[in-house]
Amino acid sequence: MVKRLEYPIAKTAENMALRKDGVVTVFYRVPNTPITITDTDKKRKHKVTVEQVIKKLEKYHFFEVDLVPKDFLLSEKAKDFERDLAVDCQKIGKQTLERTVKVLTEEMEIPYEYEWLISITIEKNLVRENLKDAIKNQLNDIAENMANLLGFEVETVSNWYEDYEEVEAVIYQLLSPLKAKRLTNEELYYHQALQYMMYVPHMKEEVLANREMANITDVVFRMPEKGILEFSSIYGTSYISILPIGQFQRTIFNGFHMGELLQRLNFPVWLKLKGEFINKTRLNGEMGRSNNRYRNIMNEAYNTDTVQQDRILMGAYSLKDLMKKVGNKEPLIKFGSFVIVAGSSIKQLKQRRQSVLTYFQDMKVSVFEARSDQPYLFQSLLYGQDLQKTSRKWNHLVTSKGFAELMLFTTTRSGNRVGWYIGRVDNRLTAWDNVQEAVKGSKNLVLFNATVANKEDIAGKATKNPHIIITGATGNGKSYLAQLIFLLTSQQNVRLLYIDPKRELREHYQKVINQPDYAKKFPERKKQIESFNFVTLDATIKYNHGVLDPIVILEKENAQSTAKNMLLYLLRQATEIELNQTTSLTNAISEVLERREAGEVVGFNHVIDLLCKDEDRKVVEVGEYFKAIIRNSILELAFSDGNVEGLSYNERVTVLEIADLSLPKADSDNISDHEANSICLMFALGAFCKHFGERSDDETLEIFDEAWVLMQSSEGQAVIKSMRRVGRSKYNTLGLVTQSVHDAENEDDSTGFGTIFAFYEKAERKDILKHVGLEVTEKNLEWLDNMVSGECLYYDVYGNLNRIAIDNIHPDIDPLLKPMKQTKSSVLENKYAS
Template structure:
């Protein structure tokens, strides 16, 4: 590679000028989240990149970079702090700090992958002033030492030099826009160059961007004297890096997906590919030579009586295929070298990671090597602005544009929010022994903010803040719902949790009275004490009428809801006279309410029992009996008790003695008690709709066992109205149910901005469709293999990923458990 030089001389905007007079343009490629198992989407993405590379072929030199940028979790959580409620500041501060501590303890340095594309502009297409160019190049005389430092800019290069490239760069920017490319700012370009000298070293990204100058980019000592690694020393830190070279790929590159595969490693990995287009003439000459060599090899084997070796036959087929391909005008051969860079605080740690890269990439079908003596050469070869040196052919790959596209550049598995609370880990659809193994193998944390969907965030595919959480019983949906609820209670949000099973109080109390929790987590216990529990128990007369529609609903809605509640226990079909009398009675009672009388739904029934028509009186007598001494007393009363009115910031509403049917039960099979319980749920759903209609404040409602509401047409109507609230109000509905069927109705497909789908054996194809995944056998098997606590998440950007739910805090988890392990269950796990 000749004398080692740092190529960069100066830069302006996204343009970089090298010591040899080349001008490169650099772009950030907005990463795309694609579930790897969505084959059609994957193929479409690669096809798009192939088309882009065909356009870039004319530029000859291309540089692909994926580097692990600092995640800056502290800064993200500081931004999130703006949404914290005043009465929860102390607790929120503590748990935000704990989030940083625990994740850094787990992962070490938190990073996210950034994707940069560099392209060398063609000088012959630009009318550069000859005298100006000569003057600029005459300035360049500095040579970089192998163990230190750059001389920096000998002299300022005028802006007029770069202006001559703006039109050509604009044309290139339009090409790169095909794959989501955005110009780097000069500040960003300085950092990208600086990063090559800070790999694995502690540094503050903002500080480096704010204070770095082109002259300071190489302010790092590089010691190459130790085999297989480089030792870096900066003012702040020191560490080791190692370049792992891709030596052999798949014959046709299909499915290699280098960039995606490397991201699944449990530590940060950088990837650097330098590519150079080969001329058609040279390609044809090389192909013809290779074809002749293969024929001679086959001929020699046949002459001695051997059959043609399989590898020779395969190579001959590939060469013939390549000959046909390069006859096309837009197909070119590209030479490229790919390296994966790892770091470590010690040489041993660094080399262990290098070995792990080799093992992992081998399982993906690629053979990698760790060069012993060429680490420094590879360091300089990877620097921005450095052309691929074809004299060093040891690790050279030769493919057409579609072969390069197979590397799956700028694809990740991101899901969730950039700013939000930690809720779990991305699982890249790998096989694991259990949930704990899936969590430990991931370094992709998922953060979620519940109130961004309707904030018109750039890139968002929805304006709905509502969340759907579905899945079969026991898979973990209640655990996730309670985790989200507890995070939201720390926000400046008025929140309501409907808990028909009365689970939450039991486990929160258990956490509050636990001596270790009280001692070690006083802020958590004090926060739990602010939760306002309301138990709607029909056996307590003080609760009667708490959900009476006439007491808490506006007139028109009250009439509709009374009719819906009564229709659960009485059929008006074929009884028009009775139905008419019933509606008139509701109107009369509501008018009395408007005049200030103390009335309720009981007075509607009394009006029927006093009606002149025998059939109406008979119906009234029946309804009086049905509603007496039952759970329906919560909805049918005389107005003497206050209706449900929540003015607390955090409320949990429980309903005691509800007989809820299973989600799979048909309405025809409902018992009388189940029908009455359904009526109460509908009234409660209507209350929740009103709860969210407060424009002055943000509200969140968690509707557990929500499938009860959608069991029939009238219930679905209430649910639909509840979801509509979120469109014009700052209201988020968390709909927790066992089925996705309601969400799959076409007219309602846009009502849930975020969805979490746990496995539901009877609905796997529907679940996959709803979650923007292909309903293939492979994906159906993936759902079947998910562990308790794993689900698919679809975020408001339309991205889908498989996730492992985790609560970082043991004291929280103790309040979420829905099943208490028995002694025998614990013993079961003890034996091999």
């Protein structure tokens, strides 16, 4: 059977749609309110806001709320993101993005994300008009109806929308607590077209290329079997089933967050809510008749000594409650609720349909398959259609508060709109067996771009703070994520500095890329790793002497202050400093810097030489002391004759390994000579890192792995603090990878971290919740305890907070992230796992 559908909308203008019956419907996109699934208090406040907004729509009579699984546009996003790739990484960067699209599309068919829409009807009687215009419009309506009966179509004036602009502006203001945005003409057309392309792969640009209303319905529509609709167009074929939601159990309606629960399914579903504010006068008669019917049934049950069914008792109670609300003049809403399931094949559709039916059955909510009703249900649910009489057998009656209980306009998305794929949002409250299962259980993709927080004018961004912190216990995945972000971001047009105190990256990377199989399979990744500038701060290697020489690596002003601070610190460890010694130090540094500026090859060693040649014997003693403690110590890293290259600012990607660095704890009273030398070196290292981030307007990212090594000392904290303050003004992002959430705290620094990844640390459960802004409750603690290794809490720049499962899908990156090999013991342990 082939059926031709009648489309209700005739014309559109921006967010306004003129229906064929002359009524106008206005459309808005409601930005998703980010609410963590365990945040009960925020959910309660959000429902109050929704209730207040919905209540104000009573005068407009009809409205519709839609949850739409919109195409994630992964391919388009990847193509656009290519513009952000570095010149030297064009090939490998494109391969990474193309593989992302390929793998995720093969798994999901159509990667998607959810969007909320609300549309409201503006009837003609709401448009202001004088008596003359009213009579004229009434005559026009009569003439138009006569013309339609005779088979003629009356042409609509081109500026029809002008009469409705004033009312639309009022509605837009009413929706402002939800931060609603008017749909553009393109968006309105696209959403209309999506009604006929549910679960059909397409390119958005192709759909929008010719925005003729006739193209929207250019599909072949048939019912291959009862309960299933088939749509075929130039873009492809898909199958859908519309499932009306019947009876809600009253005991669960309060707190039945359907809008949230549907998003937890691991396939896309559409939710349509067609609402109508009802006529209370007509309702009084219906309630009276129903009340008499319930009374007669209950009296009969009492007289015959029959146990009354729970359903009858609940119905009577509900009716009394309704009568009370009508008496209190509360607005009442009659609405239909419909879940639409789609698939690329009939088999897939049936599996998904059964999953939805079981899902609701477990919650004791009636859902009907409506096998024979599918064509007219689809027709009645099109945009622009009011609540139809044909679907009233599935309608529900609630107050605005009851309607808000459905938890509308929220989502559990995380991450950036464009960026590198790093995992999935885990919407489950309980624990998975492992992170792989968590990934499979979610289709909610997480993209990440480390430099986004530095950008201005990004819609919805909740922070201007660019910095990132990754915390958690050893073995839970924090370094894995840090290195994944590092390798992905290294393909962008960004200058990177990775501080590696554990000295793991160079050795591991070299070992991987030099394996014959790897080099053969992934030549471009091997080439990229070989282009990294690996620097090891190891004083036992003579080649490294002077790489941190402040005279060489810093500009004059920074070199002056850094060199002076280093020497004064070393001197304070040995003796009291006299004024003439300080003066001589300052003069010697200034002289060497001037000589270098004049073109002479000089370095920090020449400052010591000048002190040794000073006329004042006490100054000479200072110079000789410095020579003695520098020789054969890690201080040799910071002293040279000026003929070394020093740490380079020109290399785009640098991995800086630190050898033999030993910093004392901040509260330590006894500091060894080696610890003092390490602290002195931190002055130079900190100055280099700070200068790396601020010396140009290029985007920069510094990642400090195992940052706790620095944070345990006051000098290390000073380095981090100075880096955090470079921040947005210089397009710099700092990433800290550390064990404790307390490493993010600093009484003297309010800049904080705009992006947080918090992995599990049993000893800091309560602190982790406070760190990400959640209350310490049993529910939140249990949710945190249910994280498996490889999962973390992610607070993004938009204020979204969710549990995410980290996922790497690139075989050329995977071995670089896994220095720990699987042992025979671990294989056997897994073999006999229950």
